[in-house]
Amino acid sequence: MDLQTIREWFTLENVQDLIERYQSFGPIPGFLLPMLEAFLPFLPLFAFVLANVNAFGLWFGFLLSWGGAVTGAFLVFLLVRNFGQRRLLHFLQRHKQVQKLMDWVDRHGFGPVFLLLCFPFTPSAIVNIVAGLSNISITQYLLAVMTGKVVMIFTISFIGYDVTALIKEPVRTAVVAGVIFILWFVGKQMEARLNKQETKERGH
Numbered sequence: 001m002d003l004q005t006i007r008e009w010f011t012l013e014n015v016q017d018l019i020e021r022y023q024s025f026g027p028i029p030g031f032l033l034p035m036l037e038a039f040l041p042f043l044p045l046f047a048f049v050l051a052n053v054n055a056f057g058l059w060f061g062f063l064l065s066w067g068g069a070v071t072g073a074f075l076v077f078l079l080v081r082n083f084g085q086r087r088l089l090h091f092l093q094r095h096k097q098v099q100k101l102m103d104w105v106d107r108h109g110f111g112p113v114f115l116l117l118c119f120p121f122t123p124s125a126i127v128n129i130v131a132g133l134s135n136i137s138i139t140q141y142l143l144a145v146m147t148g149k150v151v152m153i154f155t156i157s158f159i160g161y162d163v164t165a166l167i168k169e170p171v172r173t174a175v176v177a178g179v180i181f182i183l184w185f186v187g188k189q190m191e192a193r194l195n196k197q198e199t200k201e202r203g204h
Contacts, residue, residue, distance in 0.1 A: 018033075019052070030064040033051075034066075034072065035075075041125035045124075048065060050157075066154075069149050074142060080133060105136050113127060113148065131144075
């Protein structure tokens, strides 16, 4: 069984059947599937989020998906941060596009990681690996991945839960856009404070 066959199996219907089949485990499958996607990026996070929303409701489904995705992303980041300099991932640092992304993350910290993780079709696995290889602090990365995944996963959840509301209720759509801006702004403010604190600590 190749990767394409595995990916094609993970349709929304099959994922929902999987969650229902193991409903005796409660929300555990709904948490583990998004976490697994961080390690196997060919899996469809979109289907996992929609299945959770359909199975557990908008808010609890969103929280399950967000918690699993953040946990998986952070574990990948920590693995790369601790073992990324080894020969296995050394070729990534020599790749021009990866090097440019690493330099961008090094210069701007929170901002680029947050923005990249906001979009559902960004290859988040690459972002996690690059962040792990870069000099971004663990605190900055965790802040970026938590807020970025909030925006991305809530957007998928919101659209999947009631797609007609985006057209019929533009106010709700405007609220989502406002939340995205607020999260970005708050994240930038927290990043500035973290940078000042790190500068003071280095000064001492």
